[in-house]
């Protein structure tokens with residue numbers, strides 16, 4: 001399977017926080033190709049593979065089967081693997097007060 | 108060793124889902140302290156929650172001719188005679204009770220208008236046998252957790268990754284783990300240990316199974332010296348839509364099922380190769396597209412390998428042969444089927460066009476060798492669920508996995524509790540083993556420039572997909588084995604992470620998982636290389652026919668003197684004593700099945 005040549009890009013502003021190393025949370029901005037049918041889980045995995053050791057939960061990987069990937073995108077809570085990716089996204093944990101690291105919260 | 112936590116328990120259960128959860132319920136009955144460990148969250152991590160539709164129990168609600176004896180025979184036919192017949196006897200006999208108790212704990216399974224449970228016919232079954240509901244995984248998880256939550260003596264540690272089984276002589280005495288939340292190293296001392304860790308679908312790049320299915324349990328058992336069986340038999344699901352226009356950079360797993368395919372036997376879907384030939388006529392003329400999964404997956408792989416595949420390396424699936432008014436009538440009367448047609452319509456009109464599909468890694472038939480008590484070859488170690496081997500033989504019948512998970516879970520829990528009641532004191536732990544494992548695990552928590560675990564995983568998945576999936580040759584398998592040996596010896600020691608945080612360091616977890624995936628892939632490849640015949644779920648391009656005379660037997664894999672050792676053992680039989688008898692039965696089974704009416708799933 002060949003990757004499509006994509007003109008479009010996503011720009012994701014992602015909440016980052018490692019309480020063992022940092023005092024304050026911060027936002028980091030990442031860019032990548034935006035292709036048809038891409039969802040926020042794809043974006044997170046793209047960031048993990050291309051940029052950094054980002055912490056987020058994933059299990060079934062798609063199809064809203066397991067429900068483990070709850071996340072906040074542009075202020076709305078949903079499943080990362082079902083929310084379509086868009087050109088500009090702010091990706092945050094469901095509850096910033098309960099963050100263990102990055103997008104993972106106490107559950 | 109800094110920061111080590113020590114825990115003691117009567118029974119340690121690794122895995123919290125269909126098999127592990129069921130085992131805990133049983134073990135707790137006997138009044139022992141139970142510790143369940145999951146590397147993620149209960150009811151969310153693992154494959155059980157993904158379980159699609161069906162569970163087998165021969166209760167004859169739809170056809171009174173069905174019974175456990177026929178379920179036994181059908182399972183042996185589906186497994187092409189390779190199954191451990193004692194395990195098949197046990198599961199088929201006991202599963203009705205297990206399913207009914209699950210219902211009594213709150214799992215909802217569909218009923219027909221007459222108030223009786225709905226049971227459907229699937230490939231490999233003589234009579235309708237599969238209990239059904241949409242998203243049956245959710246119901247299984249609900250039933251088990253409703254029951255588990257009421258029990259007192261159970262502790263659950265989530266986000267905890269087991270890294271090694273601890274051994275004293277030939278006895279398993281517990282395990283080591285890391286707490287993924289804070290990187291704490293945990294040493295667990297247990298009288299009995301149950302592995303219920305699920306499958307290893309992540310060996311392959313094409314799979315829809317959970318990203319957690321990294322075969323940890325097979326590797327844990329292998330490293331501890333336990334015997335594994337049938338490791339060459341891996342089931343591919345013969346129907347996943349290819350999405351050529353999608354971006355493939357998703358950690359190697361390219362079959363996340365965004366483009367829906369047409370459910371095959373429930374929609375009378377036909378398969379065609381690139382020449383428009385309905386190729387199943389050459390593989391199973393009697394049942395055609397209702398043939399057992401492994402026959403169809405192997406057929407597709409062969410069509411593709413021999414140049415009759417589609418442009419994107421698949422085959423065509425279609426219902427467009429049905430007249431328009433017949434499809435319209437289905438849309439009106441069968442909502443489930445209609446739902447599928449509607450979702451395919453978003454991509455292409457199935458009334459006119461075919462969907463391009465390919466087989467994807469679905470289920471590990473082989474696994475840890477157990478007996479009817481779910482004892483492994485090591486004292487104190489039990490296994491249940493998909494991580495076990497022997498029940499399925501060379502190919503799993505649809506809906507048999509959950510049946511097997513529930514029954515083996517029950518027995519493993521019972522046997523583990525019995526052992527805990529006999530052992531007067533906690534067995535000793537060898538501290539040198541703990542130290543060595545601590546060094547290995549924290550040796551991997553090392554930031555810097557070097558090979559990355561997720562990249563190695565993608566490389567492994569691509570190699571396995573190409574050479575060890577449903578079309579295997581000596582040349583390809585040898586390539587895989589050489590690559591694995593090289594990677595384990597030369598690359599893994601140089602692995603580096605991008606950050607050495609101890610809090611949810613996913614790369615650290617992936618590093619541990621890739622070590623396990625390498626072990627599983629090597630076991631699969633070596634067993635596949637040894638079996639010089641073709642038997643569905645194991646297709647050799649260089650030995651294209653079954654060879655009952657030489658290969659009606661099991662291959663056992665184990666660690667011996669530091670090396671992977673393979674040997675054969677005779678099939679464990681009860682009622683069906685010869686392969687001739689089984690072959691005769693297979694022919695008969697196919698004839699009865701071919702005469703059954705087929706319907707759209709309502």
Ligand SMILES: Cc1cc2nc3c(=O)[nH]c(=O)nc-3n(C[C@H](O)[C@H](O)[C@H](O)COP(=O)(O)OP(=O)(O)OC[C@H]3O[C@@H](n4cnc5c(N)ncnc54)[C@H](O)[C@@H]3O)c2cc1C
Nearest residue numbers: 122123126146153154155159160161269305492493508509
């Ligand atoms: C898409 C799909 C559809 C399916 N549909 C059906 C169907 O309709 N009918 C059917 O019968 N079967 C079906 N199956 C197969 C069936 O779902 C599985 O075989 C079954 O759920 C396996 O259950 P299990 O309890 O053995 O393992 P899992 O459910 O995979 O659970 C594994 C457990 O082990 C834990 N674990 C693993 N490694 C570690 C470690 N290192 N440390 C700590 N914990 C660990 C996990 O956290 C988890 O708790 C399907 C499979 C797939 C992929």
Ligand code: FES
Nearest residue numbers: 061064067069081
């Ligand atoms: S990963 Fe399972 S629902 Fe998103």
